[in-house]
Amino acid sequence: MENFDFGIVGLGVMGRNLLLNMADHDFSVAGLDLDAEKAASLEKEADDKHTIKGTTSAETFVKLIKKPRAIMLLVPAGKPVDSVIDSLLPYLEDGDIVVDGGNSYFEDTNRRVKSLAKKNIHYFGMGISGGEKGARFGPSMMPGGDKDxxxxxxxxFEAVAAKVGGEPCVTYLGRGSAGNYVKMVHNGIEYAIMQLIAETYDVLKRGFGFETAQIQQLFEEWNQSELQSYLLEITAVILKKEDPNTGKPLVDLISDTAKAKGTGKWTSQNAMEIQAPVPSIDLAVAMRDISKYKEERVEAASKLRWNDSTETVNNEEIKALFKDAFHFGMLTIFAQGMAQLSIASKEFDYGLNLEEVAKIWRGGCIIRAAVLEDFRKAYKNNPELPNLLLDEELSSQILPRQKAMRSVVKIGIGKGIPMSVYTATLSYFDAYRSESLPTNIIQAQRDYFGAHKYERIDKEGVFHTEWEN
Structure with missing residues (x-):
């Protein structure tokens, strides 16, 4: 007893794979699950070189782990997390550490940090990205809590994390719920880039008649360029898969009603609360919502018609145009997400180091991409950079591609094909680069109907006008 290095509660796919990953790196590990079969089968998966113990008893599990105990929860977010904590508490002692490795809402983590601190127990919220394969062979991990x-x-964590250039894709991120917040924004960025890829596929297929195989080849080519990213890589694999019964591309037989677990929505909701504009993420969430109204969309398709003019186009020119527009979109989406992290770090006193965030996202995680190394360098050069669009190197990549972005958005509008994330991303870029915005009109309107007052550009103070006189 008390000889095991680490324990995990929840022996589903993620918990089991992460434990096996730790055992591969010569750590002795214990697992707890109420399902006796899962607990027993965990030990059977390990060979003689590994020290792994599975149990269904919370008391036995806690007593297996050396002090101060390090225990990770990999259970569904919400009430299940609180339930597991309650089951462990009678056996925990001062200085023990509980790590929530699920996608918990950051405010729930704040509550648990305060509650367990009263019992002298350290609570960490840690985002884990990379799916079941990442958990087994190297995820990106985002822990936040007490630094000591x-x-x-x-x-x-450094042993089991993904490595890029020998550097582990894990680091201490900051105080309190910093880890959960960073993972939440990671998922928001993920939503937007997934939608950007989907819209590219849609316009090429519906708008220009590209076959699925042509789009697959295009994405595969892009992934060998400066656009290299995990999401492009897996999309190329997805588009290549054939249905064994019909021989058709399997993706063509998949329903267009998308589901979500809520992290994208949380990103948008909190961004609005702290006034961090992330319209690309907002619209990615909205498009998943719209996808659920299938029956209404089918009816609307027969009534709300639009016939675009057919144009003869050069496929190679279209491919080049979309490549530049996609590059513009991906960089600007990341810029929004990283700006939200910058604002949130000040708002919640996280003390985030955005260079470190970019660094640990380079490997293991779902949004890993070649451009993250450029982001890391940008924050290394200027740790206080409020927005990646202000970095000279990155702006030099974006500016030449804005013409392509504008052309692609026009194409979508002209063809009546929804390009919500493309359009929102361009609008964000144009708003951010606008020295003057028409919000002076909004100030005046608010003062007219609500006497909310307004500020002037020629003198200090706030003012109210009787507009009818």
């Missing part, structure tokens, strides 16, 4: 307590976790 992190030293108990660091050797294990």
């Amino acid at each position: 307590a992190y030293e108990r976790l660091r050797p294990i």
Whole structure:
């Protein structure tokens, strides 16, 4: 007893794979699950070289782990997390560490941090990205909590994390719920880039008649360029897969009603609360919502018609145009997400180092991409950079591509094909680069109907006008 390095509660796919990953790196690990079959089968998966123990008893599980204990929860977010904490508390002691490795809402993490601190127990919220394969062979991990307590976790996490250039894709991120917040925004960026890829596929297919195989080849080519990213890579694989019964591309037989677990919505909601504009993420969430209204969309398709003019186009020119527009879109989406992290770090006193965030996202995680190394360099050069669009190197990549972006958005509008994220991304760019915005009209309107007052550009103070006189 008390000889095991680490424990995980929840032996589903993620928990089991992460435990096996730790065992591969010579850590002794214990697992707890109410399902006796899962607990027993965990030990069977390990070979003689690994020290792994599975149990269904919370008391036995806690007593297996060396002090100060390090225990990770990999259970569904919400009430299940609180339930597991309650089951462990009678056996935990001062200085023990509990790590929530699920996609918990950051405010829930704040509550748990305060509650467990009263019992002298350290609570960490840690985002994990990379899916089941990442958990087994190297995820990106985003822990936040007490900095001193992190030293108990660091050797294990650094060993099992994905590596880029020998550097582990994990680091201490900041105080309180910093880890969960960073993972939440990671998922928001993920939503937007997934939608950007989907819209590219849609316009090429519906708008220009590209076959699925042509789009697959295009995405595969892009992934060998400066656009290299995990999401492009897997999309190329998806488009290549054939249905064994019909021989058709499997993706063509998949329903267009998308689901979501809520992290994208949380990103948008909190961005609005802290006044961090992320319209690309907002619209990516909205498009998933619209997809659920299938029956209404089918009816609307027969009534709300639009016939675009057919044009003869050069496929190679279209491919080049969309490549530049996609590049513009991906960079500007990342800029929005990273700007939200910058604002949130000040708002919630996280103390985030955005260079470190970009660094640990380079490998293991779902949004890993070649451009993250450019982001890391940008924040290294200027740790206080409020927005990636202000970095000279990155703006030099974006500016030559804005013409393509504008052309692609016009194409979507002309053809009546929804390009919500493309359009929102361009609008964000244009708003951010506008020295003057028409919000002076809004100030005046608010003062007219609500006497909310307004500011002037020629003198200090706030003013109210009787507009009818």
